[in-house]
Amino acid sequence: MTTVFSSSEAAAAAHLAEATPAKEPASPSPSQGGKRTTTPNATPAVTRGQVDITNVRKSFGTTEVLKGVSLSVPPGGVAVIVGPSGSGKSTLLRTINHLEKVDGGYITIDGELVGYEVRGNKLHELREKDILKQRTHIGMVFQSFNLFPHLTALENVIEAPILPAVVLPVLAGCSDPGASAAKPESEAAKNGVVYNTSVDQNRIRGEKDGAASAAVPAAIAKDGKLTVATTAGSIPLSFHATDDKTPIGVEVDIAQLVADKLGLELDLQVTSWENWPLKTQSGDFEAVFSNVGINAARVKLFDFSTYRAAYMGFEAKKSSSYDIKGSDDISGLKISVGSGTNQEKILLAWNKELEDKGKAPATLQYYSSDADTILALSSGRTDLNLGPYPSVTYRENTRDDLKVVGKVNAGWPAETLVAATTLKGNGLAPAITDALNSTIKEGSYGKVLERWGLSEEALPESKTVTEATFVTPAGTTK
Numbered sequence: 001m002t003t004v005f006s007s008s009e010a011a012a013a014a015h016l017a018e019a020t021p022a023k024e025p026a027s028p029s030p031s032q033g034g035k036r037t038t039t040p041n042a043t044p045a046v047t048r049g050q051v052d053i054t055n056v057r058k059s060f061g062t063t064e065v066l067k068g069v070s071l072s073v074p075p076g077g078v079a080v081i082v083g084p085s086g087s088g089k090s091t092l093l094r095t096i097n098h099l100e101k102v103d104g105g106y107i108t109i110d111g112e113l114v115g116y117e118v119r120g121n122k123l124h125e126l127r128e129k130d131i132l133k134q135r136t137h138i139g140m141v142f143q144s145f146n147l148f149p150h151l152t153a154l155e156n157v158i159e160a161p162i163l164p165a166v167v168l169p170v171l172a173g174c175s176d177p178g179a180s181a182a183k184p185e186s187e188a189a190k191n192g193v194v195y196n197t198s199v200d201q202n203r204i205r206g207e208k209d210g211a212a213s214a215a216v217p218a219a220i221a222k223d224g225k226l227t228v229a230t231t232a233g234s235i236p237l238s239f240h241a242t243d244d245k246t247p248i249g250v251e252v253d254i255a256q257l258v259a260d261k262l263g264l265e266l267d268l269q270v271t272s273w274e275n276w277p278l279k280t281q282s283g284d285f286e287a288v289f290s291n292v293g294i295n296a297a298r299v300k301l302f303d304f305s306t307y308r309a310a311y312m313g314f315e316a317k318k319s320s321s322y323d324i325k326g327s328d329d330i331s332g333l334k335i336s337v338g339s340g341t342n343q344e345k346i347l348l349a350w351n352k353e354l355e356d357k358g359k360a361p362a363t364l365q366y367y368s369s370d371a372d373t374i375l376a377l378s379s380g381r382t383d384l385n386l387g388p389y390p391s392v393t394y395r396e397n398t399r400d401d402l403k404v405v406g407k408v409n410a411g412w413p414a415e416t417l418v419a420a421t422t423l424k425g426n427g428l429a430p431a432i433t434d435a436l437n438s439t440i441k442e443g444s445y446g447k448v449l450e451r452w453g454l455s456e457e458a459l460p461e462s463k464t465v466t467e468a469t470f471v472t473p474a475g476t477t478k
Helices: 014-018 089-095 128-135 153-158 210-214 250-262 276-281 342-356 370-378 389-398 428-442 444-451
Strands: 051-060 063-073 104-109 116-119 122-125 138-140 165-167 186-188 194-196 225-230 265-270 302-309 311-317 334-336 363-365 384-388 402-409 417-423
Touching: 051 089, 063 089, 063 104, 063 363, 210 250, 210 428, 225 250, 225 276, 250 265, 250 417, 250 428, 250 444, 276 417, 302 428, 311 342, 311 370, 311 389, 334 370, 342 363, 342 384, 370 384, 370 402, 384 389, 389 402, 417 428, 428 444
Parallel strands: 138 165, 225 265, 334 363, 334 384
Antiparallel strands: 051 063, 051 104, 116 122, 186 194, 302 417, 311 384, 311 402
């Protein structure tokens, strides 16, 4: 069905790299597939563990991260990808098991296309269940992800469970000059907050609220659990404790309070930002507590229960003189931002304003983790970072080299709020709203926000927001 290319065949196969998937919407359903206009020739695979990457391209926004990368790794071979933070190492590795979709080129393992199948003379994306089946044959250990502490690195990989091909991200020997070598159990910040980052959280808990519990749809309540997704990537929102495996933070604490009020056991699942929309639509997650802001695109797919103000913050090196209030202030600067986020939408809109004025737009740069983002900022490879305001203020208060240089509402040009996110129309959002209002009334909600230094983001009341009740910002359309 597909070709396995050796290095000697790569040049002869270069014309196949024109194969390019059609652009897809930001949150496609599993049945939607990208298409390419050219397909590889059919040659049977004869080895186990052969990985071939052919002219792969990948962009985030206007930044092209992978520019026609080709690489072949034979069975039993070892390849090390070395480069600075943000150069595309992790992105390339994530394409090998289709965690990142390529914009051009293709990847095969033992001659089988990864993430696509040939139909007619075009390539179509596989269904999600078939992609997951492929991944069971590709072991991968992620940087900043959990390992079993009682196993060696090799034993962790063997748990994959099947390994004809093994992908091991190797971290370059770079360190963040502003970060401490070890994560302390607790940390007293300049704002007077003592951040407890240990496994022992002594969380503030709530009592079951009969009315809120009765409002939970029967299909969700029947297993006695509330399955909640969080991304565990940013202090103090949701992050890993000092054991590097236990998720903690304000998002986790709020989710726990809601589960308590609904009389359900909290089943917390750590996922990536890219995965929560699809997995919520598929029913894997019943709610998402992960600093999700409400916007016009999301209300078409999800319902919301508000629980916090939503702001983004610009941060820069302490020695800088930036004062960011609008698009004119970012002209020509290099800014790191998360892909598919509200803050990316703000920067893209500001860049359009700049281009309309004939001014140089900002260059947006994308990194795979907070650690890489802050390393780039502190080392001078970027001028600014735009991230959740709680996270940038945390760093301002716990580091000596960074400061906040601007603040913007996450819903710019209008206002929005952070909300618990549930599948549209499944009836869970009103129950969560009732639970949140119960925590607000009794005071446990305020104590949680105070604990993480976020009292200024407290709301007086939680409200349910659906597509029908969402107010579209002036000058835009639903």
